[in-house]
Amino acid sequence: MxxxxxxxxxxxxxxxxxxxxxxxxxxxxxxxxxxxxxxxxxxxxxxxxxxxxLKPYKAIIDRWLWPDVFSNQSYSVANARKPIADYQKDVGDAEGLAELMVFYCRHAVGFSSEIGVADKDYFDALLHMFEQALTTVMTLPEAKREHFISELGDIRATGRNLGWGVGSGFNDAWSLIGQKFGD
Known part of the structure; x- marks a missing residue:
């Protein structure tokens, strides 16, 4: 041999x-x-x-962005981002990818609003994912965008109350994407 x-x-x-x-x-x-x-x-x-x-991918995101704090679970941005990267590599479907990114943003904002997070890296990752979600949504056919744009608008509205520059970051991303895609 x-x-x-x-x-x-x-x-x-x-x-x-x-x-x-x-x-x-x-x-x-x-x-x-x-x-x-x-x-x-x-x-x-x-x-x-x-x-x-998408259910198994969402379950991983949910676990790492909305942990059971009463069981001493912690959050992890890296672990929450991994299923999105895996899905992009494994399947590459833009609509599924947009759904996972919006799910991530909704959970990050929801957990932050409900529990309170004071972590600059957590919020930087949220802003980055929000920008990625907007960009991905805008690549979808126009008929498939409306639902995602509405959800991202709700996330943006809720995010205004988080502090740490999240509200202004969401607004900046929203404006930039609007300029880029003419919406």
């Missing part, structure tokens, strides 16, 4: 799969599906299976 000095690449995997027939590939996919919850989530989202392919 020859040992490799470098890490295997996709080319190596592809070469190993050359002799697989359909049954072998289905068996491999079945094994991957059974091995990890993330694999199931990926395959369900990629193929649009189940009632709500």
């Amino acid at each position: 020859v040992t490799r000095k470098s890490a295997p690449t996709w080319s190596d995997v592809k070469a190993a799969l050359e002799d697989f027939d359909r049954a072998d590939l289905l068996g491999l996919l079945e094994d991957l599906y059974a091995a990890r919850k993330d694999n199931k989530t990926f395959l369900h989202a990629r193929f649009g299976l189940g009632g709500d392919a």
